[in-house]
Amino acid sequence: MPEGPSIVILREQLDRFIGKEVIDVGGNAKIDLERLKGLKVLDFKSWGKHFLICFRDFTVRIHFMMFGSYAIDGAKKARLRLGLTFPNGVLNMYTADVRIWEGTADENYDWSSDVMSRHWSRKKAKSKLMEIPDTQVGDALLDQNVFSGVGNIIRNEVLHRIKVHPESKTGKLPKTKIDALLKEVSAYAFDFLRWKKEGTLKRQWQAYHRKECGRCGHPIHKKETGKTRRASFFCERCQKKY
């Protein structure tokens, strides 16, 4: 569920609830559920992995963490975290971290860091990278403040695409590799979106959870890298360590 493109897919399915009133609220989310009742949803937005339900005076922020899921016009077996009933349908969410931000989404988020936003700024991401030259690029990719929406799939596939080893220090990357990184991180997110919709995402993976490199056939190395200690999958033949 969790990476940015999956949240975009959720958002895209909810157009018919925009402008509609929440006529009932349920679930075990630790927020004041009654507060939503009777209010109109002005919009659904996303910022990276954050799914945002926009009301006039506040924003409900949903984070699906690792195991989150949702159902539209249906229910699942899992315990309901937050369920919204509209006159024309239902949105149910499970295993999510739910919070309320006072104010609008615009007041709470910097859209330029979302790799799937139309406001995504390569330039700003580049200057953020320059500030952390000693950070491993694998860790930098998971930094939501720099690349919001990027998760473990996107980071591993992007690094494979640009032939860079996850343990490379950002400050040592050649300019061409920095530029390739900034370009591909967004490009891959949109490929992910398309493949996920087609149901072909897994078979497109070139490194992530693969035994052999999708490019050269060399065995894929799996290792917990960096401070994040998430699993990195990479080709020691194709991907150079800087």
Added chain:
DNA sequence: AGTCATGTTGACGA
């Protein structure tokens, strides 16, 4: 059936 995983936060101690 057991293992593993598309993630983040907060507590705690050094």
Added chain:
DNA sequence: CTCGTCAACATGAC
């Protein structure tokens, strides 16, 4: 104050 470590959360695919 900042850093590292760890527990906690909770589900489903294989």
